């Protein structure tokens with residue numbers, strides 16, 4: 001199964017152009033959801049006003065080279081390794097899900113646009129990347145959802161309590177999981193079977209929820225977080241520190257109490 005391009009087999013019943021249109025509609029939904037979110041929350045307006053205000057407190061004028069270096073370091077380290085999540089399982093689970101999703105989406109786009117006709121020959125790498133990406137997303141997403149999310153980890157809520165904030169992670173897991181099951185059932189190629197069609201429909205519905213639900217879910221954090229990380233590091237490099245006071249020159253003395261329990265009450 002892992003060597004099969006599921007979209008190439010699908011083209012026997014659904015034309016490639018329909019798959020390509022679906023993918024373009026999903027991208028359009030993400031853009032629309034994010035723009036509406038930005039207008040509603042006014043977060044980007046606040047972000048730029050704050051950055052403009054902070055610039056006045058800059059103690060150093062950064063050159064183009066210095067800015068490029070700060071941005072490159074932020075992209076590689078802060079964003080590429082989600083350093084914000086510190087060391088530990090929270091970060092590993094996020095990296096699994098994040099890179100899994102990137103691989104899954106990238107290979108889906110390549111296979112749908114370049115190799116989705118039944119006559120095309122797909123290079124082996126793409127179906128492998130698609131299946132591995134989906135497995136990584138399911139593993140990272142489930143690890144986060146069952147064990148690490150704040151309600152379960154810190155607030156002792158049962159894992160089966162579902163709230164609106166779970167929309168993103170659950171839709172993400174669902175797309176990858178239904179995609180994998182659909183690919184497997186389609187690969188079995190049993191005649192007169194209907195079950196692969198059921199999972200194809202579930203795969204389509206979960207994609208509609210994931211990409212159509214951007215306004216209501218945490219989807220857009222994948223754009224906001226990198227923007228905020230770049231701004232924070234630029235503000236540190238130019239001395240403006242986002243209008244925050246300079247660090248204290250006293251040693252960090254918080255008393256012994258702080259060592260009693262690792263912080264986990266958010």
Ligand code: HEM
Pocket residue numbers: 078079082084085090094097098099101102141144149150165166168169172218221222225226229
């Ligand atoms: C393809 C890109 C990404 C995917 C698929 C992804 C996926 C996820 C998921 C599923 C969650 C859990 C959401 C929830 O609370 O229910 C999450 C949380 C989070 N993400 Fe991402 N993410 C991506 C990109 C990023 C980037 C680029 C950053 C930072 C630079 C980032 C930082 C975070 C943080 C700080 C959390 C909160 C984690 C926690 O509560 O433990 N993510 N992400």
